[in-house]
Amino acid sequence: MGRMARLYNGIHYLFIHLKPNLLILMDSDVIVIGAGPAGSTAAKFLAEKGLDVLILEKDKLPRDKACGGGVVRHIHRFDYMSDFINDNHLGECKAHKSYDRTLKYCVEYHTDDVMFYNVRRRDFDHQLVQFALESGARLEQGADNMVLDVKLEMDGVKVHTREGDLHAKVVIGAGGAMDPVARYIRRSGGKPDDMSDMSISPVFEYPVEQSYVEETYPDYMSYFHHGFDDSVYAWVFPKREMLNIGVWPKPGIRVNPKEKLQTYVDHLYSVDLMPEEYTVDKYLGAPLPSAGPVDVTYDHRMIIVGDAARLVSPLTGEGIYYAMESGRMAALSIEEALAKGSPNASALAPYQEMWESTFGADLRAMKSYARDVANHGTMLIKMASDDKQLKGLFANLFMGTVGAAGMRSKVMMRLAIDVPMDILKTINPLSHRKPGERSPHTDRFEEPPIDGPEDEEPEEDLPDDGIRPPEGPDSGPVAET
Numbered sequence: 001m002g003r004m005a006r007l008y009n010g011i012h013y014l015f016i017h018l019k020p021n022l023l024i025l026m027d028s029d030v031i032v033i034g035a036g037p038a039g040s041t042a043a044k045f046l047a048e049k050g051l052d053v054l055i056l057e058k059d060k061l062p063r064d065k066a067c068g069g070g071v072v073r074h075i076h077r078f079d080y081m082s083d084f085i086n087d088n089h090l091g092e093c094k095a096h097k098s099y100d101r102t103l104k105y106c107v108e109y110h111t112d113d114v115m116f117y118n119v120r121r122r123d124f125d126h127q128l129v130q131f132a133l134e135s136g137a138r139l140e141q142g143a144d145n146m147v148l149d150v151k152l153e154m155d156g157v158k159v160h161t162r163e164g165d166l167h168a169k170v171v172i173g174a175g176g177a178m179d180p181v182a183r184y185i186r187r188s189g190g191k192p193d194d195m196s197d198m199s200i201s202p203v204f205e206y207p208v209e210q211s212y213v214e215e216t217y218p219d220y221m222s223y224f225h226h227g228f229d230d231s232v233y234a235w236v237f238p239k240r241e242m243l244n245i246g247v248w249p250k251p252g253i254r255v256n257p258k259e260k261l262q263t264y265v266d267h268l269y270s271v272d273l274m275p276e277e278y279t280v281d282k283y284l285g286a287p288l289p290s291a292g293p294v295d296v297t298y299d300h301r302m303i304i305v306g307d308a309a310r311l312v313s314p315l316t317g318e319g320i321y322y323a324m325e326s327g328r329m330a331a332l333s334i335e336e337a338l339a340k341g342s343p344n345a346s347a348l349a350p351y352q353e354m355w356e357s358t359f360g361a362d363l364r365a366m367k368s369y370a371r372d373v374a375n376h377g378t379m380l381i382k383m384a385s386d387d388k389q390l391k392g393l394f395a396n397l398f399m400g401t402v403g404a405a406g407m408r409s410k411v412m413m414r415l416a417i418d419v420p421m422d423i424l425k426t427i428n429p430l431s432h433r434k435p436g437e438r439s440p441h442t443d444r445f446e447e448p449p450i451d452g453p454e455d456e457e458p459e460e461d462l463p464d465d466g467i468r469p470p471e472g473p474d475s476g477p478v479a480e481t
């Protein structure tokens with residue numbers, strides 16, 4: 001160890017052990033950047049194991065977040081959230097319509113199961129933070145706690161905030177799309193700060209009477225309009241006393257958010273899905289990743305989770321569940337790595353193996369489906385509107401069902417019946433890695449290759465009886481059969 005390093009270590013030790021009350025010098029086992037679903041979940045599981053966890057959040061909580069607020073039913077896998085969801089959801093979505101870009105064709109789907117719960121992110125995220133705090137995590141919130149960058153040091157990570165520097169043995173990047181740890185990992189892997197996989201997605205909530213929702217959107221029927229106005233994926237999620245309306249620009253397409261929302265709202269009014277004409281003035285926007293997971297989600301003493309790792313469905317933009325699941329997996333890996341001694345990259349590699357084998361193939365499959373819908377949306381939606389089984393398959397995909405990769409062969413077989421071979425060939429096979437194929441992250445840290453789950457994954461059996469023929473008044477465009 002060099003003289004400077006010894007000097008630094010000595011000073012660091014003195015500050016940490018003799019002046020523990022100074023925030024700027026306080027140490028932690030783990031610093032979590034961001035109190036969204038990913039960060040709060042990771043913090044809860046780590047704190048439960050007795051680790052000293054500090055969450056740094058740049059906003060004052062509770063905070064709003066631009067979002068559709070649709071939480072898939074897998075949320076019950078986090079059993080501690082079940083009571084909150086059951087008591088506080090703003091409607092259980094049990095019906096769905098997906099339109100193609102021409103607005104002529106539609107897949108309509110009804111089920112007795114909950115497709116997703118409608119929530120308000122402000123409340124949902126705040127509850128997750130409360131669980132983390134109850135488990136013993138600490139929270140510093142507000143603009144001074146914004147993390148500007150991170151730096152690997154000999155015995156830990158330096159976290160540089162607006163207020164000063166903090167040190168931790170491990171840092172979790174849970175800061176969403178613009179996360180500083182993700183930036184560090186990208187740069188140390190020689191990748192540029194390319195944000196072209198993201199577009200800003202604007203959303204607003206329009207207050208309505210509950211009776212209007214019950215009448216116009218029975219079973220909290222959600223609407224997706226794929227390729228609306230040839231530029232965005234647009235949605236309406238009806239909630240108890242509001243309509244959540246948003247648009248998601250296709251990758252590479254720039255739109256004026258307010259104008260595009262207005263065009264969509266005008267369309268909704270024209271098909272009786274809005275109670276009155278409305279001029280969009282206020283809306284919230286946030287970056288929404290569309291390219292699927294990044295290749296490398298860990299480094300020495302660092303892990304990225306949720307949107308920071310782009311763990312978002314490229315087909316629907318669904319990311320809350322993946323954020324929480326990755327937070328839980330990160331906590332598990334970090335706890336094990338710290339117990340073994342040094343949380344270097346090899347020790348943290350199991351994190352990536354865990355999410356890859358659990359839902360990595362699904363997210364990559366979603367990317368293929370998103371491409372299919374972008375290229376052949378009208379044909380696919382028209383076919384699905386006529387074909388009971390295909391309809392069920394697509395509806396499950398749009399609802400973010402885990403198991404998307406396993407459904408791929410079923411979808412392809414179904415399409416093979418009617419789709420001409422030249423078009424079928426352009427419908428992409430799964431783009432995830434094959435078993436034994438090396439991935440960039442394994443190359444980088446010389447870990448054993450990860451087996452792609454494509455061959456082992458059981459195919460999802462979709463209940464045929466979950467699909468009923470369309471019923472009730474159809475106030476949208478007429479579905480052609």
Ligand SMILES: Cc1cc2nc3c(=O)[nH]c(=O)nc-3n(C[C@H](O)[C@H](O)[C@H](O)COP(=O)(O)OP(=O)(O)OC[C@H]3O[C@@H](n4cnc5c(N)ncnc54)[C@H](O)[C@@H]3O)c2cc1C
Nearest residue numbers: 034036037038058067068069070147175176306307319320
């Ligand atoms: C318009 C829109 C609609 C969506 N609709 C849905 C939906 O209906 N269902 C669904 O499942 N998903 C949806 N998503 C995706 C979902 O919102 C994200 O996948 C999810 O929020 C990811 O959680 P996270 O914890 O990774 O990040 P976030 O929720 O973004 O949380 C990150 C937190 O980190 C904080 N932070 C950021 N940078 C720093 C920093 N430098 N220092 C300190 N703190 C920082 C932020 O303030 C924030 O609180 C939608 C996204 C958008 C944009």
